[in-house]
Amino acid sequence: MPYKILIILTRPFDPNAGGVQRSTFKMSSYFKRHGHQTHVYSYQEKGHAVQDVAELHTASLPGRHKTQANNSKLQQLIINIKPDVVINQMPYEIEIGKALASIHKKQKFLLLSCLRNTLFVVKLNVESYLKVVVPKALQPFLNNQVGRKFILNKHVSKHAKDLKYILDTYDYFVMFGPPNMEELKYFVGDYKINKTHLIPNSILSVEPSIPKKEKRILWLSRVTYNQKRADLILPFWKKIMNDLPDWQLDIVGDGDAFDDVQHQIETEQIPRVTMYGKQTPYKYYSRAPIYIMTSAFEGFPNTLIEAQSYGCIPVLYDSYPVCSWVVKNGENGILIPPFNIDKMADEIAKLAKDQKKQKKMMQSSLERARDFHLDNVGKLWIDFFDRELLN
Numbered sequence: 001m002p003y004k005i006l007i008i009l010t011r012p013f014d015p016n017a018g019g020v021q022r023s024t025f026k027m028s029s030y031f032k033r034h035g036h037q038t039h040v041y042s043y044q045e046k047g048h049a050v051q052d053v054a055e056l057h058t059a060s061l062p063g064r065h066k067t068q069a070n071n072s073k074l075q076q077l078i079i080n081i082k083p084d085v086v087i088n089q090m091p092y093e094i095e096i097g098k099a100l101a102s103i104h105k106k107q108k109f110l111l112l113s114c115l116r117n118t119l120f121v122v123k124l125n126v127e128s129y130l131k132v133v134v135p136k137a138l139q140p141f142l143n144n145q146v147g148r149k150f151i152l153n154k155h156v157s158k159h160a161k162d163l164k165y166i167l168d169t170y171d172y173f174v175m176f177g178p179p180n181m182e183e184l185k186y187f188v189g190d191y192k193i194n195k196t197h198l199i200p201n202s203i204l205s206v207e208p209s210i211p212k213k214e215k216r217i218l219w220l221s222r223v224t225y226n227q228k229r230a231d232l233i234l235p236f237w238k239k240i241m242n243d244l245p246d247w248q249l250d251i252v253g254d255g256d257a258f259d260d261v262q263h264q265i266e267t268e269q270i271p272r273v274t275m276y277g278k279q280t281p282y283k284y285y286s287r288a289p290i291y292i293m294t295s296a297f298e299g300f301p302n303t304l305i306e307a308q309s310y311g312c313i314p315v316l317y318d319s320y321p322v323c324s325w326v327v328k329n330g331e332n333g334i335l336i337p338p339f340n341i342d343k344m345a346d347e348i349a350k351l352a353k354d355q356k357k358q359k360k361m362m363q364s365s366l367e368r369a370r371d372f373h374l375d376n377v378g379k380l381w382i383d384f385f386d387r388e389l390l391n
Contacts, residue, residue, distance in 0.1 A: 003385055005031055006039045006083040008074070008100075010064055010090045012047030013040050013056055019201075019302050020089050023116055026202050028053040030378030039081055041074055065090075071099035078103050085110045085385055088170070092162055097169045110388050113170040116201065117299030118320055119163075119183035122155045124297040128226050129155070160187040167192040171388070176200045176300040179321030197384060201300045202377035203309050206369045210311040210362045211286040215247045217348065218288035218312065220281055220303055221295070223255035229317075230257040232294040232339055234264055234273070239345035241271060244352050250288065254278040285310035289358050290348060294339070295319065300326075308332065309369035311362040315348055332364035 007024050011017065015025035028038040031053075038054040043064035048056060057077055059070035074096070078086065086104075088096055091113030104111050122129045126148045134142055134151070142151060163184065166173050174197050175181065181196065217237075221228045237249050251261065254277050265273050276284070281303070285291070291307040293316035298304075300322050307314055314327055319338035327333035334351065336344045351358060370376075 001390070003031070003036045003084040003382075003389070004039070004081060005036060005085045005087065006041060006078065006081065007054070008041050008043075008086070008088045008090065008096060010043045010093060010096075012044045012049075013042050013051070013054070014047060014049040015051070016049065017047075019299070020116055022302060023201055024089060025051065025053060026204060026374055027378070027381065029204075030202075030374050030381070034378070034382065036382075039077070039083065041077055043070055065093050065095045071095055075099055075103045078107060078109070082107070083109050084389060085112065087112045087114050087174075089114050089116070091115060091166045091170070091173070094165065097165065101169050110385065111169075111171045112174050113166050113172070114174045115180065115299075116176060118297055118322070119159070119180065119187065120320065121297055122159070123152065123186075124320060125226070126152050126155075156187060163188050164191055167195050171195070172197045174199055177322065177325055179325050182321060199380045199384065200372055200377060201302060201305065202374040203302070203305050203369060203372050204374050206309040206366060206373055207286075207311060210359070210366065213289040213311070213358075213362075214287045215244075215352070216250055216288040217247060217290045217292060217352075218250045218252065218284050218307070219292050219294070220250075220252040220284060220307075221293070223251070223253045223258040223261060223275075225257050227296055227298075228255070229294040229296050229339065230255070230261055232317075232341060232344075233292075234261065234270060236292075236341050236344045236348070237273060238270060239341065240349045240352075243349050247272065247352060249273045250284055251275045252277075252279050252281060252284050281306065282310070285312055288312055289362060290315060290351060292316065292344070292348070296338075298322065305369050305372045308365040311366050313351065313358065313361045313365055315344065315351070317344070326368065328364075328368075332361060332368040 013021060015022045031038045040054045041057045043059045045058045045060060059073060061067050061069050086109050100111060130143055130151050172195055177198050177200050219233050223230045225231050262275050285307050291312035291314050297320045304314055304326055314333040316323060317338040318324060318335040323335055327335055329335040334347050
């Protein structure tokens with residue numbers, strides 16, 4: 001049966017502006033194609049993309065979800081459209097949760113919170129987190145082993161409380177896969193574990209065969225130091241550039257470290273590196289046989305499965321839980337101990353010289369990407385709705 005689905009965002013609905021927006025767009029496009037009706041409520045009034053996959057509703061006052069009138073508008077929307085399913089893509093925002101819980105007591109619908117990130121953002125990045133939450137004057141006293149452990153313990157206590165609130169408030173907490181379950185248990189043990197459900201991110205298409213490849217290595221992401229570790233790109237290239245004289249390194253993306261990386265390339269005269277800025281990524285995936293990731297942490301990065309969908313072989317630091325779930329080391333990608341630049345350089349140099357291994361791994365990458373095709377993932381959503389709403 002056709003369903004009426006409402007998805008909630010705190011950001012503008014623009015699929016090119018971030019992973020949450022992109023996943024919302026892909027879900028909505030699948031639902032529309034299969035006869036379901038999707039509404040999106042954004043707490044931003046402006047900045048939305050032109051799209052035809054969902055009916056867009058927006059908050060009208062500043063302050064986003066902190067403004068009661070914007071939450072009341074969401075509640076009135078639910079009363080008006082009578083959705084079968086409500087999906088909150090921002091489950092940590094308590095004000096939204098309270099507004100939804102209040103209307104949920106009066107009106108019947110399946111209430112879902114949806115997480116598309118790792119729960120270990122802080123655990124994997126305590127030092128950077130410390131610099132954000134601790135006053136600058138106190139940082140020298142806490143930026144040590146004991147201080148970082150104290151900060152992490154405080155975070156774990158608060159995060160456990162937040163996660164229990166989510167599990168208490170929503171019918172289900174939807175996460176992308178087994179790595180999330182391991183993370184959740186780290187914080188809350190088996191608390192209401194029956195209220196979790198797993199559905200991965202998706203990709204719109206997978207190439208039917210391996211595209212024609214060139215001798216290129218691709219790094220594609222936001223060019224930042226904190227999460228994406230852009231500082232690790234050039235050190236690995238400098239170790240192998242003389243060993244691979246006919247290969248190129250493509251850096252695609254923009255961010256606050258872009259000028260720094262560009263300046264280093266120019267001042268050190270590092271050869272065969274091109275920085276393209278923010279671009280539509282598909283032609284870069286298509287021509288590169290090797291895709292590298294240097295991230296310190298990720299949730300479920302769309303770029304990883306997008307790269308595989310074009311037959312790129314991902315070579316990445318095994319620095320967050322989803323890595324070893326998506327990538328089977330030596331088959332559809334290569335996992336490198338974090339952040340071993342020498343090992344990264346060595347593995348890529350060997351792979352670049354072994355065309356037979358490249359071809360085999362590129363084919364395996366395509367096959368793994370098909371697991372996340374929107375047709376497969378979209379069906380998981382509808383099967384889930386059917387199970388909960390029809391039984």
